[in-house]
Amino acid sequence: MPEYKAPIRDVKFVMQELLECEAHYQHLGYQDASLDMVDAIIGEAAKLTEEVVAPLNQIGDQQGCTWKDGVVTTPDGFKEAYAQYVEGGWPTLSQSEEFGGQGLPHSLNISIAELFSSANHSFAMYPGLSHGALATIEAHGTDAQKQQFMPKLVDGKWTGTMCLTEPHCGTDLGMLRTKAELQADGTYSLSGTKIFISAGEHDLSDNIVHIVIARIPGSPEGNKGISLFIVPKFNVNEDGTISDRNGVNCGSIEHKMGINGNATCVINFDGATGHLIGEPNRGLKCMFTFMNAARIGVANEGVAAAEASFQGALAYAKDRLQMRSISGVKNPNGPADPIIVHPDVRRMLLTQKSIAEGGRALVSYLAQLVDIGHAEKDEAVKADAETKLALLTPIAKAFLSELGFESTSHGVQVFGGHGFIKEWGMEQLMRDTKISCLYEGTTGIQALDLLARKIIGTQGEVLKPFSKDVTVFCQQNIDNPAMAEFIKPIMAYAKEWHEITVLIGGKAMKNPDEIGGASVDYLMYAGYVTLAFFWAKMAKVAQDKLAAGTTETAFYEAKIKTAQFYMQRMLPRAKGHAACIANGVDSMMALDSEDFVF
Amino acid sequence: MPEYKAPIRDVKFVMQELLECEAHYQHLGYQDASLDMVDAIIGEAAKLTEEVVAPLNQIGDQQGCTWKDGVVTTPDGFKEAYAQYVEGGWPTLSQSEEFGGQGLPHSLNISIAELFSSANHSFAMYPGLSHGALATIEAHGTDAQKQQFMPKLVDGKWTGTMCLTEPHCGTDLGMLRTKAELQADGTYSLSGTKIFISAGEHDLSDNIVHIVIARIPGSPEGNKGISLFIVPKFNVNEDGTISDRNGVNCGSIEHKMGINGNATCVINFDGATGHLIGEPNRGLKCMFTFMNAARIGVANEGVAAAEASFQGALAYAKDRLQMRSISGVKNPNGPADPIIVHPDVRRMLLTQKSIAEGGRALVSYLAQLVDIGHAEKDEAVKADAETKLALLTPIAKAFLSELGFESTSHGVQVFGGHGFIKEWGMEQLMRDTKISCLYEGTTGIQALDLLARKIIGTQGEVLKPFSKDVTVFCQQNIDNPAMAEFIKPIMAYAKEWHEITVLIGGKAMKNPDEIGGASVDYLMYAGYVTLAFFWAKMAKVAQDKLAAGTTETAFYEAKIKTAQFYMQRMLPRAKGHAACIANGVDSMMALDSEDFVF
Known part of the structure; x- marks a missing residue:
């Protein structure tokens, strides 16, 4: 299995030298995000990912998650590692201080997320999903909802999910059937089945807060009749303490090509109590709050996969002796030259490297645009950033997930036949990364979002x-x-x-x-x-x-x-x-x- | 799981209409290979692959092979299916009548092989390997060796392997360490470890005939000191009956990305009795007899994978309703249009289709060149065919395995998130097909063979x-x-x-x-x-x-x-x-x- 080393020098190059994050943070009022602080955080994240999270990557793939009577158990070590993650305050990093967060910039969190994803794609998804849920509640929830649900999501004791897909609809959410009926007390009763719910059920957190799209009876058909709800696994009292079990159950988990350490769940809502977020029938718009963030997260997974596979392939290419260089012996004391002397092996390594480092720059740039969207005072500057984000998000999501996947394939090729053997860990990276080309909108869907909706839709203004x-x-x-x-x-x-x-x-x-x-x-x-x-x-x-x-x-x-x-x-x-x-x-x-x- | 239908109409189009196989066969003296006979054989192969072999594809992936104390058990149903394959006379199809074969053209066998590979890549590899062993013995063995080993390989009661790779060498076979010491009786005693031996040990056949490369002590270093040996699992008497167990053992089987139904073995030779094929130190040359045939076989796997994935994706694309066509509603009575109306889905399907059908034409053409190499009387025509074969074999092997793999990836994308779920069978096709880009020489090695050895090496003559x-x-x-x-x-x-x-x-x-x-x-x-x-x-x-x-x-x-x-x-x-x-x-x-x- 490739040993993961966080690419600290390159992360700092991108953040500090290319994107001058210090000035960026100071301008936006993130006073705590000094260079020293950024360095310290990256260093700590490197340690945690290298020493705790990466060593669980292969076991996560081998064991997978298990389902029994609605209870999902994560692979050995995940629970302890997640506890350490919470203990270290990682979930709180970029969350609002008002709800217990550290109030650091989102971009810093995104840079850190790459390390977690490289180390262990499946593990990184658990906290990854919480961010989406949090962002949605913070942007569209009432003050009461924020007080009720956010603090525990912020500190990581609870986790979140996004419940969109149903068996008969994924891309075409307007077809959804999950029903939300208004109750006398102002809550809604949700009934229906959602599939492909990442981190939908597991043993890492005390509660799971599902953000669910559903249709209120009598609403318009299609996208204009979608509403958004908070549906917790355990109901939550107004003071934020846990109450009784809600009507939310995990019916089964999927057997998948990869990301076996992450539970992909069928979630059944049987008269579950839900809390409307935002206005009725405006759910799709609210949902895009977390969709766009999630897409940058997936772009980041492409970078992470390219980096992880590059590291494995590079180590092997320096070590494996096979054939002599066509331009003259390079390792006269060995029985053959290390394969890194061969141009085609270098082509594959440099492809991986140029995708990982180039992708890191693009994603980190997008992350700064996200910061601007959150904290810039000048509306014109903010609008400019949001337009760039609208353009570059689908590009980054699809292009980097595709090229990240390509990189993992090169990683296998560099290993030759050994790349196909599970023990080496290179094929797992391929299997894990393929999901990034599929979820949060396939490559085809990103391409339509880019070209149809954004470019043609604005007559090129975007x-x-x-x-x-x-x-x-x-x-x-x-x-x-x-x-x-x-x-x-x-x-x-x-x-x-x-x-x-x-x-x-x-x-x-x-x-x-x-x-x-x-x-x-x-x-x-x-x-x-x-x-x-x-x-x-x-x-x-x-x-x-x-x-x-x-x-x-x-x-x-x-x-x-x-x-x-x-x-x-x-x-x-x-x-x-x-x-x-x-x-x-x-x-x-x-x-x-x-x-x-x- | 996609239901496999043998593409009979297209196979006939390629063989009969494009490549005019009837005239080709008659010219080469394959009198029995009439159009009626060809039709009948394709029809029977279609039946066997659709009804018997394809239904075992998913179970083969799920169960994999198991190893216990040197004994390898294939997945449920493989043994019975292989027995049916033998019973039906399929192994004998293109083998010499002298040894019990039907004497039909090799090209017919290659066309049939595509169907088996589409239906079940892992299963198809078992008889696939026997062909290589047979071709080597027939081309380079003594009459006694042919009498001793060929009849049972021809009838399929025994199977064969190719034992080349060692832990420290795959591409660079000159580094091999397996030793073959001459014994008093003229046989050799082989010691060493081979890895990645497909079908190296299993429960399908009564004996396994390994074709092994090894070094005779005192031989020159590197490629010029490689000799080739027949090393059976059970020793064989001169009359071809089975004798005692030879010193050949399966040390373990690999856990792999795919082709789980095929046993990829570590084979240990501990003073195993081997029989020299051809002259000492000329093994690498003899080995290319089966290498070239095997490479066409792998090209065929690329075609097979494209076809299988295309069939699955096409069925889904016609069935799955999602979104409306941008150019106007196509399915007004349904809640959405079938996704085959969307141009990007069509792009993926047509990519798969054009690779499968185009690749089928290329492989079938190569197969005819193989026929010419075997049976053409006119030396100039034969030389011309062999030059084309030399050029096109690495192209077909690498290009079609890469594009076959790409096709399986499109198959997953057409299914969206469902493509990632094992149940649907689409991701298995990806995992199984990746091996085709690796074994029998990676894409990089094919490219060097093409450009360095063949094109630059002949100054473009090839x-x-x-x-x-x-x-x-x-x-x-x-x-x-x-x-x-x-x-x-x-x-x-x-x-x-x-x-x-x-x-x-x-x-x-x-x-x-x-x-x-x-x-x-x-x-x-x-x-x-x-x-x-x-x-x-x-x-x-x-x-x-x-x-x-x-x-x-x-x-x-x-x-x-x-x-x-x-x-x-x-x-x-x-x-x-x-x-x-x-x-x-x-x-x-x-x-x-x-x-x-x-």
Whole structure:
């Protein structure tokens, strides 16, 4: 099993040097988030993930969760590790001080979350889900609801879930059947079945607070008749203490490809008491509060998976001796050269590395936009950040989960046949990471959100703030010869991105299916160009550091070389996507659905 | 679990209409392989795979094989199904009549093998391995060895294996340590440990004949000191009857990502009696007899996986109702439209379909080249076929295993979250298929075989016969307006393929690492163009059938539409690979191996 080392140096590079988090935090009023504090927190998170959480990753996969009579038991060690997580105050990090949180920035929490996800995807999901529930209650709950439910969610003694999917509907939530009937006391009685509820039932916390979408009888059909409810496993008194058991039961857990350490539950609501959040029939809008946060979380999982698989593959590639380098013996005292000498092995390692580090920059940037959304006073700045977040969230979610998955596949390939053997842990990373391409909206759904809803839906307006940043950065550096290898291709691709957008927009006027025909290729194209922008920015920081004089020459030179690899061997993949988009949707729609097989 | 239906119509289209197998068989002297006979055999194979083999696929995954004290038990039903397979005479199909075979063409066997692999990858590997062992003994064994070992391997009462890999060497077999010492009686005593031995021990057959590579003490180091041996589980008397147990033991079985129904064994040789095949120290050359056949077999697994996953995804996409078509409601009486109306779902389905059907054509063509290698009298024709086989085997193995795997991933995506759940069977296809990108030489190794050994190694000579076929086909059809949409791009890509080859060859003169830097992208590029050629040929056949008048209009039109999808949405992916190759290897080699992480 690959031994996990938290990439502390790189996390700090991204947060502190690339994104200048100190100034960002001070500006937003996060006075406690000094560089020293950030360093200390990252250091502690590294220790916990390396020493406690990572060692449970393989056992979590092997044992999985078990279900008996509605009770779910997590794998050996998860309960103790979660207790340590709570004890250490990790759940409280970015929560409001009003409810017992530390009031630190959300972005810091997101950077920490990557470490937990790399160490143990299944474990990291338990607290991950609580964040969504908390964010929803904080944004849309009444003061009484906040007092009742938030403190215990904040301190981690309770956990949360998001209950959306039903057997017959996932993407199309307007079809949901779970019913919520108003009771005399103002609560609602919920009945129905939800599936795919991550962390829906387990033994880590004293109570589980489900955020549930349901339909109030008489509501409009479809998306306009969805309401949102708090439905706790145990009812909660007004003072926040636990009362009797609610009518919420775990009917079974799923047997899955991966993330076996996380319980994916069927949750049955049998006249369960629920508390309406926000207004009736406005549930879908409220739900997007946690949906958007969750999507950044999934993008982060892609980064985490790329990092974990890279670490395993790198260690093996330095250790495994096989064949001689074609350009001359590199390890004359051994029976063969370490496989890291072979260009194709390096291609796979650098692909992983450039995705992990590039993805880390993108996700950390999104995390800062989230901070701005929470704490910026200037409404124009805030609106600008929210527009960028709207654009970049589906890109990051789908592109990084797909490339994170690709990275785990390279990790297996670097190990050759050994990669297929469970013992080494490389195939588990593949199995665990595939879920990131599926949940919180599949890659296809993200692509439609991006292209149909956001880009075509705003006639391209959503692109402007981010495009402007790219343009400004390019203009600032266009006359710098050392930056030419980054700036020139980015300008060319950014131009092509614009042309492709106009092309699809034009075609879609005649045939709206052109949008769906282009969407995934369009998202991947956008992803490659977006990451190129972040790689160029990182190369610039590294160049500046080297020019200013540094003792970490090798670190900054490696950053520039990885940026060069990305520009030369990753970004050109966008050409294939552009070529596919150019050919349009006709060949996809020509076949009658009955003529797919004979 | 997806229900498997053998794609009989398409198998016949490829064999009979595209590749005109009747004329091919008659020319080579396979008099028994009439169209009626071929039809009957495909029909029987369809029945056996659909009714007996496919229903064991999921249970094979769930139960896996079990090991106790050296004895391996296959999953419930495998033993009975294998007995039925033997009873039906399937192992004998393409074997020599001299040893009890039916003497039918190898290509027929390869077409049948696809059905078995689609139905149950793990099960299909048991007889698959026997073919390799048989081919080796027939090609390189003495008459006595053939008499002793072949009849029972031919009738399937015994099975075979290939024992190459050792813990410290897989790709680099020259490092092997298994020792073979000459005994007074002319046999050899083998000692050592082999790993990853598929079907190395099991309960399906009375004896297991291992083909083992080992080093005779005093032999040259490296690849020039490898010899090949027959080492049976039970010793065999000269008359072919079973004698005492040999010193061959299964030390354990691996726990793997997939193919759980197939036993992947550690095999210990403790002074086991072995019989030298061929000359001492010429083992590696003999081994390539089964290696090349095995690689076509793995290419076939990619096709099989694409087909199986396509079938599952298609059924789901027609059934699952979710969202409305963006171009207008398609299922007004239902609560939503079936997801097959959505362009992105169609993109995934057509990707799977175009890989399965295009790959089937390519593998079936390779199978005919194998027939020619066996039975053609004209040495020039035979040499031409062997050169094409040398070129196309690594392309087919790596490209089709990679795209087969991609197809299984699309199958999961079409199912959304349900794809991740074991019950549906879609994720098993992914897990099972990943092995095809690894064994018999990883994708990286195939790419080096193609580009370094074969293309650069022959200064491009190996490309000529196949290129000529492509050129002739294009010239024949260039003036046909109905074929322009296929011929024009193929000519352009074939030209670019040539240019890329020259470019890499030139760069490699200065830096041999350029070969490894380009190899996988080069192979993928070659794969997309090669499959385009087969799609164009299939489109031509379909056009001709339609022009001549047919009752199967829908079938042939679907073929043309799928060809159009391939040309418009799959082939352009090659552009991304070409763009990556153009940027060369420098960015891959710049980083010192110690500077990959800090």
